[in-house]
Amino acid sequence: MTLYLDNAATTPVRPEVLEAMASYLTRFFGNPSSHHEVGEAAASALDDARARVARVLGMRAGDVVFTSGGTESNNAAIKGLVLGSGKRHLVTTAIEHESVLASADYLARLHAVDLTHVPVDAAGVLDPQTLAAVLRDDTALVSIGYANNETGTIQDAAALAAVAHERGVPLHLDAVQAAGWLPLAGLGADAITVAGHKIGAPKGTGILAVRGRLPFEPLLHGGGQERGRRSGTPDVAGAVAIARALELADAERVDEAARVSALRDAFIARVLALVPGARLTGHPTRRLPGTASFVFPGTNGETVLLELERRGIVSSSGSACAAGSDEASHVLLALGVAPDDARTAVRFTLPHGLTASLDPVADAVAEAVSAVGSRG
Ligand SMILES: Cc1ncc(COP(=O)(O)O)c(C=O)c1O
Numbered sequence: 001m002t003l004y005l006d007n008a009a010t011t012p013v014r015p016e017v018l019e020a021m022a023s024y025l026t027r028f029f030g031n032p033s034s035h036h037e038v039g040e041a042a043a044s045a046l047d048d049a050r051a052r053v054a055r056v057l058g059m060r061a062g063d064v065v066f067t068s069g070g071t072e073s074n075n076a077a078i079k080g081l082v083l084g085s086g087k088r089h090l091v092t093t094a095i096e097h098e099s100v101l102a103s104a105d106y107l108a109r110l111h112a113v114d115l116t117h118v119p120v121d122a123a124g125v126l127d128p129q130t131l132a133a134v135l136r137d138d139t140a141l142v143s144i145g146y147a148n149n150e151t152g153t154i155q156d157a158a159a160l161a162a163v164a165h166e167r168g169v170p171l172h173l174d175a176v177q178a179a180g181w182l183p184l185a186g187l188g189a190d191a192i193t194v195a196g197h198k199i200g201a202p203k204g205t206g207i208l209a210v211r212g213r214l215p216f217e218p219l220l221h222g223g224g225q226e227r228g229r230r231s232g233t234p235d236v237a238g239a240v241a242i243a244r245a246l247e248l249a250d251a252e253r254v255d256e257a258a259r260v261s262a263l264r265d266a267f268i269a270r271v272l273a274l275v276p277g278a279r280l281t282g283h284p285t286r287r288l289p290g291t292a293s294f295v296f297p298g299t300n301g302e303t304v305l306l307e308l309e310r311r312g313i314v315s316s317s318g319s320a321c322a323a324g325s326d327e328a329s330h331v332l333l334a335l336g337v338a339p340d341d342a343r344t345a346v347r348f349t350l351p352h353g354l355t356a357s358l359d360p361v362a363d364a365v366a367e368a369v370s371a372v373g374s375r376g
Contacts, residue, residue, distance in 0.1 A: 003361065005315045007198075007290060008149055008177055008349035013241070014200035020244040021202075024237035031233055033225065042236045049236075049243035056250045057192055058185025059209045065226045066207060066239045070176040070195030071099040073208035076219045076230065077172045077191045078103040078143050082113060084215035087140035091116045091131070091169075094334040095124055096145050100174055101330075104143070113140075122336050123283035124153035128163045135167040142171045146178035150318040150331040150347060151282025152291025154182065161188030170214055180249030180352065181257055181288050190214060194246065196238065200352075201245035205238040249352065256352050261289035263358055264350060268292050270362035275369050281332060281345065290350035293318070295337060299372045301344045302326070307368035308346075313361055315348045 024045055030038035032046045047061070054061040067073045078100065082090050092104050094117045107113035116134045120126045126144060135142070142164045147154045157173055164171045170190035178184070180199040184192060191214070196205030210216055210229070222231030249256075271294060272278050281293045296304060301317040308315060318329045328342035348361070 001312060003313050005313060005348040005350060005361070007351045008347065009316055010197045010203065011200050011351065013202050014245060014248065016248060017201050017241045017245045021237040021241040024240050028236070030236075032236060033223070033233070046234055046236050046239055049239040052243040052247050053207055053209070056184060056246050057194075057207075057209050058187075059192070060212060062227060063209045063212050064207060065210065065229045066205070066234055066242070067230060068204050068235075069197065069206035070097070070174070070193055072219070073193035073195070073206045074099040074143075074174055075103045076208050077193060077210065078141065079107060080216045080218060080229075081170060081172065081191060081210070081214060082107055082140040083111065083217040085140040086215075087138045088112065089114045089116065089136050089139040091118055091134055091139060091142045093118055093120050093126055093144060095120055095148055095150075095331045096143070097149055097174060097176070100143055100145070114138075120334065123286070124148050124151050124331070124335055125283060125286065126155055126160065128156065128159040131160055132163045132166070135164065135169055137167075139167065139169045142169055143174065144171065145174040145176075147175075147182065147288045147291075148282065148331060149177045150329055150345070151293045151335070152177070152288035152349075153282040154178070154286045154288065157187040157189060161190075170211075177288060177291075179246065180253060181290065183253070184250070194242070196242035196245060199242075199245045199249045201241040202238060205235065205242040207242060207246075252352065257289040260350050260352070260354050263354055263356075264289060264292050267348070267358035267362055270359060271365050274362060274366035278369070279341075281335065281337065290352075290354075291347065292350075293345065293347040295332070295341045296344045296346065296369050296372075297341045299344045299369055301346050303372045304344070304346050304365075304368050307371050308364060311364040311368060313364055315346060317345050318347050 028041045030042035032043035050061045050064045108115040161171045172191040173189040174193045176195045179194045191210045194207040197203040220231045328339040332342035
């Protein structure tokens, strides 16, 4: 049997979520824009899903836009809020997901936006004062990952929002990895990205919540659905699914975080004790409960992953986008990890609901690293 420890890449659809969405694919199949009872049934499910999402995010129902996932939400947030503002300066960090970095780069190339990558420390933490120092009168937006997808390092989102607001700048939080593990409401974020497939909803579902008062230029133009912020017939079943998944994850969050982080800490300690030269990447304590990320200097990350898979454990080198490539992770390089060491990265991301000790996994990691080392 395979033990799946790559939950930051994606998760299976939860049975409760599948059950909640199923009838909106078949029986209540209407187009929510239609003015008849079939359409109205779909529209009321969509409204209900929007209200549920808004509660978890601490936003208004009208702020919530359903999207196709994290990539779309990040593109829409960054392009939409910067272009809508009429201002020309965008701030992010070098450790963001590619969907943030590439959206920012697009604005710099084609819209003459001035881009600042504000530095993080060696653990991947952005100091609010460092952020404050780069903000300007013409700063349109700050876009920051709440928790990093490769290391799990968590930012002090509320402090970053406070610093941005002091200068009248809105904060967009990419909460794709944080959702289900960390609180999303009450942080002061002006825009929040969530991806359904990381929290037990299907792939192709996402949320972008943007506070209503902010000028926003949509990515998709057309029939004006989603209050004009995302045209196209909404995926009602997908909206029902992501709303249910987010609500469930949020309700379970505190218990899950306590149990899973204890298992993770024991796992990290055992790996560091058993594997000579192994180092944890990211922050030792301010990290997502489910993330344990290492470098194993002197090995090759991809080969260690293959050795682990032979032992029934599936994990990854970091971001799924970079998986299989030999390139060193841009995140680890930005943290000051040497390129040769960065190429030895292995990330384990644990599921909600985990109860079993990961000692056997740590033992398998030690065997896998030693098998690669003795060959190399
Ligand atoms: C932090 C972060 N942002 C955005 C994304 C993109 O989300 P999606 O896969 O839904 O496009 C990911 C996916 O791994 C991610 O980890």
